[in-house]
Amino acid sequence: DRYLFLEAIISAREQLTISYTGQSSQDNSTIPPSVLVSELMDYMNRAFALPHVDGPDALVIRHRLQPFSPAYFKGDRNLFSYSDGRLEEARCVLKENTPPALFFAEALSPPEEELRSINITQLCRFFGNPARFLLDKRFGITIEEKSSLLEETEAFELTGLEKYSLEQELLESRMAGHELTDLFSSLKASGKLPHGVPGESALIDSSQEVESYARQMEPYTLGQELEPLELDLRISDFTITGRIPSIFQERMVRYRYAKLKAKDHLSLWIQHLVLNALQKPGYPMESMIAGLSSGKWYALEYAPVEDSQEILEYLLQEYWNGLVKPLHFFPETSLQYAQLVLQKDKSPEEALRKAEAIWTGSDFHRGEGEDPHFQLCFKSTNPLDAEFQRLAEDIYGPLLASAHPDTHGSN
Numbered sequence: 001d002r003y004l005f006l007e008a009i010i011s012a013r014e015q016l017t018i019s020y021t022g023q024s025s026q027d028n029s030t031i032p033p034s035v036l037v038s039e040l041m042d043y044m045n046r047a048f049a050l051p052h053v054d055g056p057d058a059l060v061i062r063h064r065l066q067p068f069s070p071a072y073f074k075g076d077r078n079l080f081s082y083s084d085g086r087l088e089e090a091r092c093v094l095k096e097n098t099p100p101a102l103f104f105a106e107a108l109s110p111p112e113e114e115l116r117s118i119n120i121t122q123l124c125r126f127f128g129n130p131a132r133f134l135l136d137k138r139f140g141i142t143i144e145e146k147s148s149l150l151e152e153t154e155a156f157e158l159t160g161l162e163k164y165s166l167e168q169e170l171l172e173s174r175m176a177g178h179e180l181t182d183l184f185s186s187l188k189a190s191g192k193l194p195h196g197v198p199g200e201s202a203l204i205d206s207s208q209e210v211e212s213y214a215r216q217m218e219p220y221t222l223g224q225e226l227e228p229l230e231l232d233l234r235i236s237d238f239t240i241t242g243r244i245p246s247i248f249q250e251r252m253v254r255y256r257y258a259k260l261k262a263k264d265h266l267s268l269w270i271q272h273l274v275l276n277a278l279q280k281p282g283y284p285m286e287s288m289i290a291g292l293s294s295g296k297w298y299a300l301e302y303a304p305v306e307d308s309q310e311i312l313e314y315l316l317q318e319y320w321n322g323l324v325k326p327l328h329f330f331p332e333t334s335l336q337y338a339q340l341v342l343q344k345d346k347s348p349e350e351a352l353r354k355a356e357a358i359w360t361g362s363d364f365h366r367g368e369g370e371d372p373h374f375q376l377c378f379k380s381t382n383p384l385d386a387e388f389q390r391l392a393e394d395i396y397g398p399l400l401a402s403a404h405p406d407t408h409g410s411n
Contacts, residue, residue: 005036028065070094103376104326108138111323118319120231120242124270126319127395128263130327132373138323143372163206167257170210175217175255180207213257213290216297220288223249229283233274235309238316244271251301252287260291260298262331268302269399270315276308288406299406311398318391326377328388329395332368333358337389338396348389355392359384 009016018040020033032038044059061078064071068089072081081087115137118126126133135141174180229244246253252275254268272287279285285304292298305311321327336358340351361367368374374383 002036005040009040022060022062023065025065068093102380107325108323111138111320115323116237116320117239117241118316120240120244120271120274123240123315123319124263124267126322127266127270127315127329128331129371129373130322130329131371131377134322134326135373135376141376143376163202164258166203167206167210170207171213171255171257174210174214175221180211210257213292213297216299217253217255217290220251220253220290220299221248226283229275229278229280231274231278233277235277235316236313238313238320240274240312240316244275247275247283249284250286251284253290254288255290256292258292260289260293260300262335264289264291265300265335265399265403266331269402270312272302272402273305273308273312273315276305277312290406300403301406302402303404305398305402307398314394318395326383327391328383328385329391330359330368330374330383330388333384334388334392335396338392338400341393342397342400352384352389356384 018037020037022031022033023029024031033041041059050059063079067081067083068086070090070093072079073087073090122133132143135143170180226247226249229247231240231242231244233240244252252268252271254264256264268287268289275283275287276285287302288299289302290297290299318327318329322329333355337351337355340346340354341348346354359367359369361370369378
């Protein structure tokens with residue numbers, strides 16, 4: 001290496017320029033050059049006296065990380081740029097920064113009265129992400145998440161979303177009374193599995209796990225499934241329409257072959273409240289939801305609610321408020337706060353600190369605040385304020401009081 005480097009130096013006639021990466025693009029920390037370049041710089045500093053320059057790094061020109069740095073437009077003969085666009089950017093850098101304008105500077109006008117009639121699926125969707133619902137209904141704004149690129153290499157195992165989709169499909173079929181082995185041929189032909197033995201092994205393993213999960217569900221689905229409950233429920237100035245399926249003689253049943261999310265609990269809770277508010281003869285007043293916790297089957301049961309209409313009226317009013325301005329309710333973050341305050345007797349200050357970790361995220365998990373709908377509605381603000389705390393306790397309080405671990409199945 002030293003010989004080739006020396007040849008390159010000797011080959012130079014009028015000018016020699018050596019470039020290297022001297023700063024980290026992540027944190028701007030110094031990255032030393034090659035040993036050969038360091039030796040050359042040391043020799044130059046010892047052997048030559050250059051006019052008007054001092055110090056061991058006199059020969060080094062340190063470029064900036066960004067091409068729009070103002071340093072390139074100050075007349076330095078070593079740092080310069082001919083780009084008019086970069087010049088405008090540099091001028092913007094030197095300007096006094098002003099906070100960006102809020103997307104919601106003030107509340108919107110009241111929505112159309114027809115929105116007082118809402119399908120129960122839409123009501124569940126609202127509380128799953130109030131900001132997204134507001135942007136869609138009042139502005140017609142739909143923000144699509146960036147789709148991931150297709151894999152360039154063949155998969156030899158099922159992971160992530162593909163594994164969940166397969167197992168959820170198997171569970172749906174098994175709960176409908178089908179034998180899992182009957183699906184093997186169609187699944188192999190669908191392209192959802194890795195080819196050959198790895199695909200067959202993954203399918204067998206998933207089928208065994210799903211079969212165990214389905215057996216855990218059997219105590220909850222005894223008897224014949226009832227007809228879906230048709231809704232036309234009038235509460236105050238609102239009307240809830242739609243239908244509620246998957247109701248058995250003893251309870252309404254929901255399940256998911258994954259860790260339960262806050263929106264799963266909220267969706268079941270709203271349907272559970274409607275079920276209790278209707279009190280239709282022959283239909284139960286209890287509900288349950290099952291999922292996975294640490295890879296094992298887990299379920300929560302919801303007890304009958306006496307004041308279900310009052311709770312629904314409150315939720316409907318917050319739904320109406322959420323059509324005028326962004327509601328400071330964020331399912332996962334709010335659930336964390338409510339559980340710490342209402343179930344674990346933590347102080348509001350401590351609960352808020354831990355809830356912020358769910359909102360901001362970390363290197364290992366995405367923060368709820370990174371949702372593009374929340375970013376648009378709450379940019380340059382801290383939405384985890386007093387309203388956030390009030391809504392978290394008011395919305396999740398009755399839910400947490402009604403939910404309790406199952407007493408029929410086993411983990």
